[in-house]
Amino acid sequence: MGIGTLVLLRHGESTWNAKNLFTGWVDVPLSDKGVGEAIRGGELLKEAGVLPDLVHTSLQRRAISTAYYALDAADRHWIPVKRDWRLNERHYGALQGKNKKETLEAFGEEQFMLWRRSYDTPPPPIEADSEFSQAGDPRYAHLGAELPATECLKDVVARLIPYWETEVVPDLKAGRTVLLAAHGNSLRALVKHLDGVSDEAISGLNIPTGIPLRYDLDDDLRPTTPGGQYLDPDAASAAISAVANQGR
Ligand SMILES: O=C(O)[C@@H](CO)OP(=O)(O)O
Numbered sequence: 276m277g278i279g280t281l282v283l284l285r286h287g288e289s290t291w292n293a294k295n296l297f298t299g300w301v302d303v304p305l306s307d308k309g310v311g312e313a314i315r316g317g318e319l320l321k322e323a324g325v326l327p328d329l330v331h332t333s334l335q336r337r338a339i340s341t342a343y344y345a346l347d348a349a350d351r352h353w354i355p356v357k358r359d360w361r362l363n364e365r366h367y368g369a370l371q372g373k374n375k376k377e378t379l380e381a382f383g384e385e386q387f388m389l390w391r392r393s394y395d396t397p398p399p400p401i402e403a404d405s406e407f408s409q410a411g412d413p414r415y416a417h418l419g420a421e422l423p424a425t426e427c428l429k430d431v432v433a434r435l436i437p438y439w440e441t442e443v444v445p446d447l448k449a450g451r452t453v454l455l456a457a458h459g460n461s462l463r464a465l466v467k468h469l470d471g472v473s474d475e476a477i478s479g480l481n482i483p484t485g486i487p488l489r490y491d492l493d494d495d496l497r498p499t500t501p502g503g504q505y506l507d508p509d510a511a512s513a514a515i516s517a518v519a520n521q522g523r
Pocket residue numbers: 292296297298299300364367391459460518521
């Protein structure tokens with residue numbers, strides 16, 4: 276049996292995306308618009324005949340809800356699900372809860388973009404007693420000292436790829452269609468790995484909310500179409516510029 280199909284889905288717009296706040300591991304819900312995007316994402320899957328056999332999500336409700344709404348719209352709400360913190364959004368450290376525009380104004384373009392898109396410069400760590408810290412959150416209790424207080428994209432690659440290799444690749448090798456519902460920066464980490472994007476070039480790659488991105492992989496797990504294919508390419512290009520320009 277050949278390698279199955281991989282579908283990446285960034286969650287629909289969250290309430291904090293709408294307010295232009297750095298989110299990271301803060302567990303905010305979808306906005307009404309985000310729910311609509313998730314449903315539309317599921318309709319796109321159905322129209323394209325890309326019907327997932329199982330779904331992987333992060334431990335965050337914006338990805339969990341997006342998978343639920345999308346799969347419900349595609350009549351695939353019944354498939355098995357696996358969830359893991361390794362698919363979570365990048366931890367945004369002390370920036371969690373801060374407004375992107377105000378941060379840009381306070382620290383300047385260079386520092387702002389270094390924190391948002393450099394490969395290996397994490398934001399300052401969050402204090403454990405911050406209202407936006409995940410210390411004490413029962414879903415991460417098993418992580419102990421591994422619980423991040425901040426992450427750069429390189430840290431996300433390091434914690435995500437082991438999950439990809441042990442949990443997702445076997446599903447694909449079994450010929451399954453796999454939906455992976457996650458986040459802007461955890462999906463950037465995976466796309467970097469799949470497409471072999473350089474540490475420099477990955478800073479220019481942005482993923483829009485709610486539009487399924489299909490990857491067909493060869494036997495060596497290399498994409499047959501580099502960059503994959505968005506199921507709604509026109510909507511994807513408009514939304515990609517919007518993500519790139521956040522803060523302005
Ligand atoms: O705030 C965040 O967690 C992420 C995704 O919304 O933002 P950015 O695109 O700025 O990395």
